[in-house]
Each structure stands twice: as C-alpha cells, then as structure tokens.
Amino acid sequence: MGRIETDVIIIGGGATGAGIARDLSMRGVKCVLVEKNDIASGATGRNHGLLHSGARYAVKDHESAQECISENRILRKIAWHCIEDTGGLFVTLPEDDPSYHSQLLEGCKYAGIPAKEISIRKALQLEPNLNPGILSAMTVPDGTIDPFRLTASNMLDAKERGVVILTHTRVTSILKSNGRITGAICTSKDGGETEIHARMIVNAAGVWGQEVCSLAEIKLPMFPSKGSMLIIDYRVNGVVINRCRPPADGDIIVPGDTVSLIGTTSREIPYDKIDDYTIDDDEIDVLLSDGEKLIPNVKNTRALRAYCGVRPLVAVSGEMDGRNISRGIVLIDHKERDGLEGLVTISGGKLMTYRLMAEKTSDLVCRKLGVKKKCSTHKVPLPGSESRFSSGRTVKKFSGIPDSVVGSTFYRHGQRLRNIMTGEKKNYRLICECEMVTEGEIEYAIKKLEVKDLVDLRRRTRIGMGPCQGELCAYRGAGLFHEYGGTTPEGSVDLLYDFLEERWKGIRPVLWGDGLRESEFTYWIYQGLFGLSHINDNKKKKG
Amino acid sequence: MVYDCVIIGGGLAGLTCGIKCAEEGLRTVVISGGMNSLHFSSGSIDLAGFTDNGSIIKKPFDYLKKTASGKKGHPYAKAGLPAIKKSLDFFISRLSEEGITLNNNGDYNHFHVTAPGAVKPTYLSQESVYSPAGKDIIKSGGKIAVLNFKGFRDYYPEQTAANLKKHPLFKNTEFIMGDISLPYYLHTEKNLHEFRSTDIARIFETERYLPRIADEIAKAAGDAGAVSLPAFIGISNYREIRRKLESMTGKFIYEIPTLPPSILGLRIDSALKNCFFSKGGEYIAGEKIVSASTNKGTVESIMTGNRSTSSEIKSRYFVLASGSFFSGGLQAGVSEIKEPIFNLKVQGDKKRSKWYSHDFFDRKSHPFLSFGVETDRNFNPCSEEGKTIKNLFCAGSVLSGYDPVKEGSGGGVAISTGYKCAERIIRELEK
Numbered sequence: 001m002g003r004i005e006t007d008v009i010i011i012g013g014g015a016t017g018a019g020i021a022r023d024l025s026m027r028g029v030k031c032v033l034v035e036k037n038d039i040a041s042g043a044t045g046r047n048h049g050l051l052h053s054g055a056r057y058a059v060k061d062h063e064s065a066q067e068c069i070s071e072n073r074i075l076r077k078i079a080w081h082c083i084e085d086t087g088g089l090f091v092t093l094p095e096d097d098p099s100y101h102s103q104l105l106e107g108c109k110y111a112g113i114p115a116k117e118i119s120i121r122k123a124l125q126l127e128p129n130l131n132p133g134i135l136s137a138m139t140v141p142d143g144t145i146d147p148f149r150l151t152a153s154n155m156l157d158a159k160e161r162g163v164v165i166l167t168h169t170r171v172t173s174i175l176k177s178n179g180r181i182t183g184a185i186c187t188s189k190d191g192g193e194t195e196i197h198a199r200m201i202v203n204a205a206g207v208w209g210q211e212v213c214s215l216a217e218i219k220l221p222m223f224p225s226k227g228s229m230l231i232i233d234y235r236v237n238g239v240v241i242n243r244c245r246p247p248a249d250g251d252i253i254v255p256g257d258t259v260s261l262i263g264t265t266s267r268e269i270p271y272d273k274i275d276d277y278t279i280d281d282d283e284i285d286v287l288l289s290d291g292e293k294l295i296p297n298v299k300n301t302r303a304l305r306a307y308c309g310v311r312p313l314v315a316v317s318g319e320m321d322g323r324n325i326s327r328g329i330v331l332i333d334h335k336e337r338d339g340l341e342g343l344v345t346i347s348g349g350k351l352m353t354y355r356l357m358a359e360k361t362s363d364l365v366c367r368k369l370g371v372k373k374k375c376s377t378h379k380v381p382l383p384g385s386e387s388r389f390s391s392g393r394t395v396k397k398f399s400g401i402p403d404s405v406v407g408s409t410f411y412r413h414g415q416r417l418r419n420i421m422t423g424e425k426k427n428y429r430l431i432c433e434c435e436m437v438t439e440g441e442i443e444y445a446i447k448k449l450e451v452k453d454l455v456d457l458r459r460r461t462r463i464g465m466g467p468c469q470g471e472l473c474a475y476r477g478a479g480l481f482h483e484y485g486g487t488t489p490e491g492s493v494d495l496l497y498d499f500l501e502e503r504w505k506g507i508r509p510v511l512w513g514d515g516l517r518e519s520e521f522t523y524w525i526y527q528g529l530f531g532l533s534h535i536n537d538n539k540k541k542k543g
Numbered sequence: 544m545v546y547d548c549v550i551i552g553g554g555l556a557g558l559t560c561g562i563k564c565a566e567e568g569l570r571t572v573v574i575s576g577g578m579n580s581l582h583f584s585s586g587s588i589d590l591a592g593f594t595d596n597g598s599i600i601k602k603p604f605d606y607l608k609k610t611a612s613g614k615k616g617h618p619y620a621k622a623g624l625p626a627i628k629k630s631l632d633f634f635i636s637r638l639s640e641e642g643i644t645l646n647n648n649g650d651y652n653h654f655h656v657t658a659p660g661a662v663k664p665t666y667l668s669q670e671s672v673y674s675p676a677g678k679d680i681i682k683s684g685g686k687i688a689v690l691n692f693k694g695f696r697d698y699y700p701e702q703t704a705a706n707l708k709k710h711p712l713f714k715n716t717e718f719i720m721g722d723i724s725l726p727y728y729l730h731t732e733k734n735l736h737e738f739r740s741t742d743i744a745r746i747f748e749t750e751r752y753l754p755r756i757a758d759e760i761a762k763a764a765g766d767a768g769a770v771s772l773p774a775f776i777g778i779s780n781y782r783e784i785r786r787k788l789e790s791m792t793g794k795f796i797y798e799i800p801t802l803p804p805s806i807l808g809l810r811i812d813s814a815l816k817n818c819f820f821s822k823g824g825e826y827i828a829g830e831k832i833v834s835a836s837t838n839k840g841t842v843e844s845i846m847t848g849n850r851s852t853s854s855e856i857k858s859r860y861f862v863l864a865s866g867s868f869f870s871g872g873l874q875a876g877v878s879e880i881k882e883p884i885f886n887l888k889v890q891g892d893k894k895r896s897k898w899y900s901h902d903f904f905d906r907k908s909h910p911f912l913s914f915g916v917e918t919d920r921n922f923n924p925c926s927e928e929g930k931t932i933k934n935l936f937c938a939g940s941v942l943s944g945y946d947p948v949k950e951g952s953g954g955g956v957a958i959s960t961g962y963k964c965a966e967r968i969i970r971e972l973e974k
Contacts, residue, residue: 479696501904534662
C-alpha cells in the first residue's frame with residue numbers, strides 16, 4: 001500500500017474540487033485531490049455551460065443573482081480562454097405572461113445586472129434565427145463557459161503548485177481517531193491502494209457527497225435532481241436565448257463551440273439512480289418542442305446527443321421537502337453539525353459559482369489549519385489565460401499551419417498553445433477533423449492533463465465531440481494513446497471499445513434521422529469492418 | 544425512350560443486377576446517388592459468418608441449407624440456395640474478367656484480419672487477403688512483419704499484432720513491427736502525415752517509386768517471410784504492383800483493410816463498374832430520385848432531381864437497390880421508418896426506443912439494422928396500401944429480415960438478391 005502525507009484531502013474532481021485544490025495550493029496548503037472517475041465527469045461537465053449573468057435568478061433569488069454577476073465579471077478576467085462572450089437575450093413568447101419582463105428588468109437592476117430592453121427588430125438583428133413572433137426582448141451579459149476546460153485549467157494550476165491529483169481513484173474508507181479526521185484509504189481503478197494521512201478532508205463530491213459522509217458515519221441526505229439537455233448539430237444561435245418566464249423546462253438555448261444546446265429539464269430522481277443517466281423520450285420531446293418555440297429552425301437540425309446531470313441539492317437539517325431546498329451554496333463544518341473535526345462538505349451552488357464556493361471552503365479550511373494567507377483566485381489568471389493575446393496575433397505566429405487549426409487549439413488552451421504547437425510537422429496533423437484536434441494536442445493532453453482513457457481525452461480536447469461522434473478519430477486516438485505511452489496496444493483497443501460505448505449513451509436517446517445514419521456507419525466500421533466485439537469476446541472467454 | 548430496366552442504387556446489389564441485365568441485352572441504366580458502401584467495406588464478400596448466437600460458421604452453404612427454410616422473411620430464403628451459388632459464381636467470373644481474382648476456401652469460410660487485430664470469417668477475398676500460399680504461411684508459424692507507412696494515421700500495427708498474438712490461429716507466429724517511409728524524392732504540398740489510403744495507393748501506383756518502397760519493406764521486415772501492410776498498395780493495377788513487390792522483396796505480401804476509403808473495396812467497385820460498361824450498361828452518377836409515378840400497381844416512371852434539373856426516366860422494370868439508412872434507401876423520422884421514393888411497406892417498429900440496443904456492441908446487434916422493405920418471395924414490394932407492385936423489385940440492404948453485420952451476410956445478400964432480381968426481370972421479359 002502506498003502512503004502519502006498531506007494537509008488536506010479533497011474528494012471530488014469537479015470544478016469545485018479543482019477550484020479548492022487551486023485555492024489551497026495558492027495559500028501554501030498541501031493537498032491531494034481524489035476523484036473516482038475523471039475530472040469534470042459529474043455535474044460539472046453535465047450542464048449547459050452557461051456563463052450566467054444572474055438574470056435567471058433575479059426575480060426570485062437575489063443572493064444567487066448577485067453571486068452570478070460578480071463571478072461572471074471575475075471569470076471573464078481569470079479564465080477568458082474558457083469563455084465566449086456571446087451575450088444573452090431574454091425573450092417573451094406570445095403565450096408567456098408579459099408582466100414577467102418588467103419584473104425581470106426590476107430584479108436585474110436590484111442585483112446590479114446590466115439588463116437592457118431592446119426593440120424586437122434589434123433582437124432579430126442580433127439573432128436572425130429567433131422566433132419573429134416574440135413580444136419583447138432584453139439583453140443581459142450572459143456568455144458561455146466550457147466546464148471541461150475550466151476544470152482542467154484549475155487542476156493544471158494546482159498540479160503545477162504541487163497538488164497530487166489521483167483520478168480514477170475511489171475513497172474506500174475514511175480514517176478517524178478521537179473525533180478527528182486522520183486520513184483516508186483510496187483504491188485506484190487497477191486495484192492499487194493508497195493510505196493518505198491528512199489533517200482535514202474536504203467533501204466536494206457533489207451528489208456523491210452523501211456516500212462520502214456515510215464513510216465517516218455521518219448522515220447527509222441529498223435530493224438528487226436530474227437535468228437533461230439536448231445538443232443539436234448546428235450553432236443555430238450566436239447569442240444565448242433565454243425564455244422570459246419563471247424558470248421551467250426547455251427555457252434556454254446556449255451556443256457552444258460548433259453546436260447549440262437546448263436546456264434543461266428538472267426531475268427528482270431516487271438516490272440509487274444517480275449513476276444511471278437515463279434520458280426519457282418525453283424529456284426529449286419537451287426540449288425539442290420548447291426549443292422550436294424560441295428558434296423555429298431547431299426542427300430542421302440534427303439532434304446530436306442528449307445527456308443529463310444530477311444537481312447536488314442537499315438537505316442540511318435532513319428533513320426538508322425536496323422542492324423547498326435552496327440551490328444556493330451549502331458549506332458544512334461537520335465539527336459543528338456532527339461533532340467530527342476535520343471534515344467539511346461543500347455542496348449546492350452551480351458551476352458559475354465554483355470559485356466562490358472554493359474560496360469559502362478554503363477560508364474555512366485555512367481558519368482551521370491556522371493558515372493566514374488570503375484568497376487570490378479572483379486576481380490570478382488560470383493557466384492559458386495568463387496574458388491576453390488576440391487570437392489573430394497568435395495565429396500569425398504559426399505561419400504555414402492552417403489558421404483553423406491554430407485557432408482551434410488557441411480557443412481550447414489559450415496561451416498554453418505554446419506548449420502544444422511545437423516541433424515536427426506530424427504534431428500538426430489532424431486526428432479529429434470535426435473539432436480540429438491535432439496529434440500535438442493529444443500528446444500534450446496525455447502527458448500533462450491527467451488523461452487516463454479516451455473519454456478523458458475527449459473532455460480535454462473535444463476529440464470525437466463533433467458531428468461524426470468519433471467515427472474515424474476514435475480509432476486514431478486509441479492508436480496514439482498507445483504511441484504516447486498511455487497504455488498497451490491491447491489496452492488501447494479496450495479504450496476504443498469503452499469510448500464508443502460511452503458515446504452511444506448520448507446518441508441512443510436521439511437515434512433518428514441523420515444521427516441514425518451516422519450510427520449505422522459507425523457500427524459498420526467498428527463492428528462490421530473491425531470486429532471489435534469479437535476481440536472483446538475472445539478476451540472474456542479467456543478471462 | 545423507355546428502358547427495360549432502371550436500377551436505383553449503384554452498390555454491390557445494383558451493379559450485380561445491372562451487369563446481369565445488361566449482358567442479357569436489356570437496355571439497362573444504373574442511377575447512383577454517390578459513393579457506395581464498398582468504399583468503407585473490408586473488400587471481402589461475407590456470405591454467412593455467424594450463427595444467431597454468435598458462433599462462427601465454418602461451412603456457409605451447409606448452414607444456409609439447414610436454416611434457409613427456417614428463416615421465413617430472410618432474403619436468402621427467398622433467393623434459394625441454387626441462386627445464391629449461381630450468383631456467387633457469376634460474380635467471381637465477371638470480376639475475374641476485370642482482373643480481380645477472388646479466392647475462396649472451397650465450401651469453407653476463411654479468415655481475414657482486421658486492423659485492431661480481430662479475425663473474422665468471410666467467404667471471398669482478394670489474393671492479398673486470402674490465398675493458399677498465405678494460408679500455408681500462417682499454418683507453418685513463420686515470422687510476420689506487420690508494417691505501416693510512417694506517419695499514416697489510419698492504421699496502428701501494434702494493435703493488430705498484440706491482439707492477433709492472442710488468437711489460436713497465430714499461436715506459433717512471431718510478429719515484428721516496423722515502418723516504411725515515403726521515397727525521399729517525393730515532394731508534396733500536403734502534410735504527408737495527413738495522407739489517406741488513396742494518397743498512398745497513388746504512390747504505389749507510380750512505377751519509379753516501387754524499387755525504393757521494396758527496399759524499405761525488405762529493410763523493415765528483416766528475415767520475416769511475410770509482410771502485412773494496411774490495404775493501400777494501389778487500386779487499378781494492384782495485382783501487378785503486388786507481384787513486383789513480392790519478387791523485389793522475396794516476401795509474401797498481405798493486406799489488412801483499415802479506415803475508409805477502403806482500397807480493397809474500391810478495387811471491386813471499379814471492376815464492377817467497368818464490367819457493367821463493357822456489357823453496354825448506362826450509368827448516371829450523383830442523381831437523387833425524388834419521386835415515382837405509379838398507375839394500377841405498376842411503376843411507370845421515376846423523377847430525378849439534382850438541384851436545378853429534373854428529368855423523368857421511364858422503364859418497363861425497376862429495381863430498388865438504394866441501400867439502408869446511411870445511403871438514404873431508408874429514412875428514420877422521430878417515430879417512423881420510411882422508404883422515401885415509392886413509400887413502400889416497411890418493416891420497423893413504431894416505437895423509437897425499440898430501434899436500438901442498450902449497448903453499442905450488444906451481442907444481439909441493433910434492431911434497426913434489420914429494418915427494411917417487406918417483399919414477397921419474388922422480391923416484389925407492397926405499396927403502403929398493401930398492393931404488390933409487380934414491376935418493381937428490391938435488392939440488397941434496403942430489404943428487411945436480415946442483419947448484415949451480426950450475420951456476416953451483407954455481401955452475399957447483396958449479390959444474390961441483385962442477381963435474383965435480374966433473373967426475374969429477364970424471365971418476365973421473355974414471356
């Protein structure tokens with residue numbers, strides 16, 4: 001069994017966990033981050049990637065609205081390479097209550113969100129695909145944020161400051177002595193065990209935090225709420241389109257990279273279903289029909305994938321009714337709640353407020369550890385956002401390489417582009433043609449960004465996220481995974497198999513039209529031409 | 544002008560049908576919407592590779608004889624064993640006229656190797672994939688060099704070797720791996736590392752490069768008696784190239800199909816087209832059929848439409864060989880499966896959640912792969928109202944009742960049903 005001595009164990013590699021690792025390491029606290037899957041594989045990577053202006057909460061929840069607009073301004077500075085400043089619109093449809101529009105303007109004013117009413121003509125100029133039948137429109141400072149990039153960047157910074165990152169590693173027991181936390185034992189995917197000694201544990205495991213608490217024999221009931229989203233294979237809008245009505249299913253279309261995303265449903269699910277990620281056919285129907293009301297063109301586009309995430313809503317007192325539970329930030333000192341010193345749980349909140357959540361948690365941890373240094377995550381830019389270069393100037397530096405390739409890499413990695421676009425010509429060859437992912441980018445991700453399989457690689461680079469969903473690049477990615485020392489040759493074929501299974505989960509619920517055509521083709525290639533399952537069967541027989 | 548036979552679809556089924564019709568003197572036209580599935584196939588013809596529970600079939604004809612009667616809706620049951628055999632003989636002989644030799648293992652299936660190292664049963668293969676000489680090399684357990692072109696991103700030899708090593712067939716074989724590079728005097732504007740199989744095939748087709756390539760192969764293969772390469776050693780005159788490389792290197796050369804475009808498939812495609820032309824067939828490329836006009840259960844004409852132009856094509860008989868979903872022969876709406884040209888009666892569940900399996904690599908495959916047009920035993924389909932259309936025949940993957948991937952039967956069904964439709968039309972015209 002391996003042994004590590006540290007100050008703090010952070011459980012959970014979502015944006016919050018990675019943010020805490022960064023924050024604490026900037027204050028000189030030694031940490032180990034343990035994540036059972038990959039970074040950003042839970043709720044962090046399973047939302048609509050909206051850089052909230054806060055307007056969505058401005059009518060009912062002033063605190064959240066204010067937090068959002070304040071974090072919005074901070075993230076634009078420290079994480080510009082993860083953000084697209086698309087702007088946002090709130091539009092009222094004929095069937096909506098027209099008075100909500102003025103309530104929203106009022107609420108925004110109160111929360112300090114610069115919302116501005118504009119004419120319908122102006123709105124249609126901004127967003128030509130918008131339903132021309134809208135009754136009113138206002139602009140808000142919404143944008144989009146890439147949760148994978150954001151989390152990877154926080155993790156990279158933490159790692160560069162000495163944090164140990166253990167992904168695909170599960171905490172199997174929590175060690176206590178005399179009412180104090182003393183450490184944890186964790187097991188990696190290949191079965192290796194590590195004993196980590198620490199003075200504190202931060203539970204940032206999101207909805208899985210209930211299980212973490214139960215390892216410490218503490219009851220912390222979660223109320224899992226599932227949100228499903230639909231991705232369509234065209235960027236039908238340039239601006240975030242919100243429906244101007246009280247929060248409900250299917251009220252937003254967010255543009256992101258090369259696609260648009262219709263969000264979101266909200267359904268309570270039992271706790272034992274949190275790892276299922278099943279999307280119901282009627283959720284798809286609601287998202288499609290409500291999406292069409294905002295942008296009629298949605299019905300002519302191809303549905304690419306559907307996915308869902310589970311919001312980690314926590315019941316502090318343990319007996320609240322699910323509907324009344326706050327979606328705000330919940331920070332629990334288990335010394336106060338349960339008499340266990342050294343365990344802190346951070347939950348609730350949203351991707352948008354991850355940094356603030358990390359700051360609050362780190363403040364509490366530092367207070368307990370006697371560390372005086374203050375938070376500086378709101379001032380120090382993340383790796384990739386170090387200095388603000390225009391993409392145009394950066395592109396010019398790499399003459400001879402297509403602008404689109406340089407542009408895509410810059411878009412994903414910001415200033416870290418310099419660590420990727422180096423050396424020989426083969427580094428520039430395209431492996432994923434849909435998303436313009438080069439061999440150099442794949443090598444960088446495998447070597448620097450804690451990538452353990454092809455699914456992780458997708459989260460760091462967008463390989464296989466385009467229209468073809470990894471038809472050709474999955475095989476290439478697997479081959480390169482072995483070449484760059486990530487796994488054995490047989491292992492790389494297994495990763496390919498797992499990757500295609502994972503892609504299938506999101507394709508399955510929207511399997512019609514061109515999506516079905518594409519899947520038939522993918523099946524021909526990987527099963528018909530390559531016979532992947534025959535390799536797997538052969539292994540199973542032996543195993 | 545009225546054709547004797549209009550064939551919609553220029554794939555394996557459509558071209559086989561077209562060749563048979565044209566050589567019987569029928570005025571025949573093949574209308575093709577684009578590239579066919581040979582461009583991403585293995586280039587081998589699968590007849591019947593797997594039983595329902597997934598075990599490998601050794602003798603496909605014996606298997607078909609036993610099960611053909613049992614599977615009622617299966618295209619093989621409708622075509623009948625004699626026609627299946629006849630169609631394959633026909634196919635082999637017509638391809639050989641065009642310089643493509645297809646080898647089989649008598650009544651037995653043989654194996655071909657896939658890029659990630661699976662071993663799959665198939666019935667007919669080109670000589671670079673299956674030949675008695677190659678069979679002997681594997682049996683004798685000699686050394687095989689698994690080579691790649693340096694920088695070719697569509698093939699990874701380590702995967703092939705690693706998984707083959709575990710297969711009983713190769714238990715005595717020693718594998719070595721290596722790269723060959725491009726001739727140093729080849730100048731290109733393109734990033735060499737982005738070459739596709741067709742780009743490399745062109746290099747092999749350049750006569751003056753061959754000695755250098757042969758040197759590279761010999762160097763990388765060392766004392767291995769056999770060399771495998773991803774399938775890219777030329778399209779049009781590959782037999783000649785292979786023969787020269789074998790004599791220059793003194794090694795047996797084997798080809799492994801990899802990511803599209805499939806060079807092995809392209810060879811068959813161009814041979815089929817050339818054969819069809821040589822029999823006097825007409826070929827219209829890049830046309831979409833937008834509608835058909837029927838009268839009293841008979842198709843009178845179809846309309847082509849390609850953006851600005853549209854024309855009517857009349858014929859006495861029609862063959863629908865338009866492929867499955869990928870090629871547009873079938874269309875999947877949000878909750879229905881359609882045949883878009885004639886609106887034929889289709890077999891396919893109404894509920895979308897019944898179209899697919901939970902796992903991508905489910906042992907049972909996916910239900911949608913066996914969806915398709917319903918026909919009677921003469922391959923005549925029904926209109927949606929249930930009326931049989933007598934002068935329309937259906938062939939290939941537009942048909943329902945079989946799963947080409949799970950059964951390993953795609954090629955055999957395409958060839959036998961295409962041939963069978965041609966026979967029916969010829970007989971009808973004789974009356």
